[in-house]
Amino acid sequence: MVGAACAWYAGRAGLDVILVDRGPVAGGTTGAGEGNLLVSDKEPGPELDLALLSGRLWGELAREFGDAVEYEPKGGVVVASSPDGLVALERFAEGQRAAGVAAEPVAGDRLHDLEPHLAPGLPGAVHYPQDAQVMPALAAAHLLRASAARLLTGHTVTDVLRAPDGTVRGVRTDRGDIHAPAVINAAGTWGGELAALAGVRLPVLPRRGFVLVTEPLPRRVRHKVYAADYVADVASDSAALQTSPVVEGTAAGPILIGASRERVGFDRTFSLPAVRALAAGATRLFPFLERVRAMRSYLGFRPYLPDHLPAVGPDPRVPGLYHACGHEGAGIGLATGTGHLIAQALTAKTPDLDLAPFRPDRFAEEAA
Amino acid sequence: MRSPLELVGAQPGPAFTVTLDGREIEALPGQTVAAALWAAGVTSWRGTRGQGRPRGVFCGIGVCFDCLVTVNDRPNQRACLVPLHPGDAIRTQEGTGHDD
Numbered sequence: 200m201v202g203a204a205c206a207w208y209a210g211r212a213g214l215d216v217i218l219v220d221r222g223p224v225a226g227g228t229t230g231a232g233e234g235n236l237l238v239s240d241k242e243p244g245p246e247l248d249l250a251l252l253s254g255r256l257w258g259e260l261a262r263e264f265g266d267a268v269e270y271e272p273k274g275g276v277v278v279a280s281s282p283d284g285l286v287a288l289e290r291f292a293e294g295q296r297a298a299g300v301a302a303e304p305v306a307g308d309r310l311h312d313l314e315p316h317l318a319p320g321l322p323g324a325v326h327y328p329q330d331a332q333v334m335p336a337l338a339a340a341h342l343l344r345a346s347a348a349r350l351l352t353g354h355t356v357t358d359v360l361r362a363p364d365g366t367v368r369g370v371r372t373d374r375g376d377i378h379a380p381a382v383i384n385a386a387g388t389w390g391g392e393l394a395a396l397a398g399v400r401l402p403v404l405p406r407r408g409f410v411l412v413t414e415p416l417p418r419r420v421r422h423k424v425y426a427a428d429y430v431a432d433v434a435s436d437s438a439a440l441q442t443s444p445v446v447e448g449t450a451a452g453p454i455l456i457g458a459s460r461e462r463v464g465f466d467r468t469f470s471l472p473a474v475r476a477l478a479a480g481a482t483r484l485f486p487f488l489e490r491v492r493a494m495r496s497y498l499g500f501r502p503y504l505p506d507h508l509p510a511v512g513p514d515p516r517v518p519g520l521y522h523a524c525g526h527e528g529a530g531i532g533l534a535t536g537t538g539h540l541i542a543q544a545l546t547a548k549t550p551d552l553d554l555a556p557f558r559p560d561r562f563a564e565e566a567a
Numbered sequence: 568m569r570s571p572l573e574l575v576g577a578q579p580g581p582a583f584t585v586t587l588d589g590r591e592i593e594a595l596p597g598q599t600v601a602a603a604l605w606a607a608g609v610t611s612w613r614g615t616r617g618q619g620r621p622r623g624v625f626c627g628i629g630v631c632f633d634c635l636v637t638v639n640d641r642p643n644q645r646a647c648l649v650p651l652h653p654g655d656a657i658r659t660q661e662g663t664g665h666d667d
Contacts, residue, residue: 414635414643415616415663452616452663492643494632 200229200531201523202385203339204538206348209383212542216348217377219370221355224343225336228387228530231499233410233447233455234335235423236532239275239327240430242291243298245556246508250529251299252551253536254329260535264345268338269450275330275423276305276313277430278321278484285322288427292325301328316419316487330423332447335531351377356386359397359520367397367519381545383521388502390510390524394559399516402562403525405500407466409459409473411481414492415452423447424484429458434507438462440473444480446488453494456481458528465500501528504562511537511557512544521545522559583653587612594651601627601634601646604657612636612646612659619661637664 203224206216220226236257241247261270279285292302305324310317313326343350351372358371359382369378384401386393394401429443438461445457459473474496482488502525504510509530510522523541526533536552543550572579580596585603594603601624604612611621613635625633627647634646639656642664 417663417665 200225200335200339200534201387201526201537202383203342203346204534205383205385205523205541206538207342207346208535208538208542209545210346210348212546214542214545216346217351217379218343218348219351219354219356219372219377221353223352224350225339227389228499228501229339230336231408231410231497232335232528232531233445233457234269234333234338234531235529236331236333237275237327237423237529238295238300238329239277239302239325239423240425241295241529242430242434243294245552246529246533247295247298247300248552249509249511249533249536249540249557251329252539253533254331256535256539257331257333257532260342264338264341267341269334270331270338271333271450272328272331273422273447275327275425276310276324277327277425277427278310278317278324279427280321280483282322284427288325289323291430302326303328314421314424316485317424318484318486326422332423332449333531334450338531356393356396359393359517361397361517365517367517381519381521383523383541383545384510385523387524387526387530388500390502390522394514394520394522397514397517397520399514399520399560400562401510401522401525401559402505403510404462404503404505405465406503406527407459407461407463407498407500408457408528409470409477409496409498411456411474411477411493411496413454413456413488414494416448416454416491417452418448419487420446420448420454420485425458426480426484432458432460435460436505440470440476442473442476442480444477444484446481446484454488454491456488456493460501460528462503467498469496469498502530503527506561508556509533509537510559511540512550512554512559514559516560583651585651585653585655585657587657588659594655598651599647600636600638600644600649600651600655600657603651604646612657614659614661616662635664636660 303326307323354372360368384393391403425445432441440461442459504525509526514520582593592607611623613622629648636646637658638644
């Protein structure tokens with residue numbers, strides 16, 4: 200998705216773009232997510248700023264592609280599970296409001312106005328009208344098709360071509376060389392490998408997640424609904440399995456149930472403990488799900504950087520190399536802002552956001 | 568025409584009765600919903616969610632979820648996998664199979 204967004208915004212800035220992918224469109228993490236466009240789970244700071252910018256840009260794109268990419272500005276509802284949790288959640292939301300997020304407290308006795316099927320007795324929630332959703336594979340495909348980019352799927356990048364002075368000259372693929380004055384690393388969870396081909400370190404690690412898919416249902420879950428614990432899980436550094444319920448309906452009918460996080464490398468083995476925890480968590484939020492069948496599950500690998508911020512912008516170590524990866528579980532949402540900022544960097548415009556927190560060389564000192 | 572039962576020399580147990588939308592049809596022990604419906608000459612038992620197009624068995628091995636059917640008031644069962652028991656009530660299914 201990030202690659203498609205870079206292609207779209209770079210193309211609109213007047214640049215010729217070739218998009219190289221070793222697999223098909225949306226064959227990696229893009230095709231394995233839920234299509235979250237969230238501000239609700241982000242604390243004030245550079246990632247939230249990028250999310251707010253991205254949300255506005257998604258809204259603009261939606262005027263052109265909205266139906267085709269199943270864009271739904273449905274809003275998010277973050278539910279506290281205890282009175283203490285509600286206090287913490289409301290404090291968190293207060294900070295977000297100061298940073299420009301719309302975050303409306305919802306008392307426990309008003310929750311069912313927003314979500315009629317929520318479990319009874321929950322202490323309260325915060326409603327985030329800016330949260331939205333797209334179908335990520337459709338979004339990547341439509342954005343790419345509408346961009347003027349040449350698309351080379353099934354081409355594996357095997358090297359980054361560089362001039363004697365180290366400047367990027369293009370990429371070598373298993374099907375020939377492509378010459379270009381700028382190369383954007385939008386390889387997601389595999390961005391570290393691509394960086395290594397250019398001789399630089401970018402410590403992108405996979406963080407596995409499962410999603411459970413229910414049978415198609417009439418619309419019973421209106422918003423993106425998740426437990427407040429999710430925010431803590433997202434920010435954690437633990438390698439062990441963590442799950443916090445995230446529940447949302449889709450345009451096609453099935454309900455998607457996430458979210459699990461664990462660092463187990465690129466292990467694609469099905470995990471019954473993980474999906475069992477997902478099902479149990481979702482059922483605590485929405486008891487009716489107990490009687491709903493889960494049809495299947497899928498899994499993906501979030502591109503995780505140690506400080507939970509993506510790498511966006513030029514790499515000072517390799518002139519001509521740009522990074523647009525490492526967005527962890529927020530890559531769909533943050534794709535538009537990332538593509539926009541990359542296009543500004545490519546055309547020597549002042550970027551709308553300070554790129555310093557996203558500098559790709561910020562981990563260099565940790566190199567072994 | 569010879570049936571598969573004859574070809575393999577099968578000697579199934581006694582047939583029993585189930586219902587399809589209230590109408591009685593026969594099933595043999597071990598038969599799935601889909602097998603019994605086919606044997607009764609029924610090849611379509613679901614209308615799709617969008618346009619109500621007819622659906623029956625496609626993959627036949629539980630993968631495609633095309634043959635969904637309501638059995639004993641439980642919607643979205645895969646007809647190709649669910650074995651029948653005497654008295655089971657099969658209902659053809661429209662849309663999501665859920666009421667609201």
